[in-house]
Amino acid sequence: MIISQPPKILSIKDNMYICDMLANNLRCIKTISEFRKKSTDQEITNILESAEKMHIRHYDTLLESLQDCEN
Template sequence: MQQQQSQQQQQPLYTPKGPQMSETPAVITSKDLLYLTDMMSWNLMALKKAHFYAGQCHIQEISQALEKACQMHERHYKQILDHMQKHTGQPPQNPSKNQGQQMQ
């Protein structure tokens, strides 16, 4: 019984099958584009909320931390956008259905 348990513990939990990729493929599938568009929407929503709450907050340290979070999400949004433009040659159609405002 102990021998079986020790053999099971030595084996990795997951062993990938098939060929290993040495680098990321240069192709973005339609499913990848949908996921990247979702990621852009999440970052856009997070940056808008962080900016809104930073403006509502009266404690300077918290307001600054929220603005820093806002800048981080904006950076991520732009990185994803740049990546999509690089691989597709065009920006996404609708990064957010409820975008409402342009980023500054």
């Protein structure tokens, strides 16, 4: 029997790594948001907004990966 896809199961180590990545991305989102709110330069504000959106996407993707797995 050939398995076309690996099972959707994460090890404890995988879960811990993903949780760390979630925490890191959340910390980045909060930090970038604070700097963006204080920025008076529109170019810097745009760059920070782009970085914030990137970290939000990463956070959402990591969260989805946890929700898709069976533990």
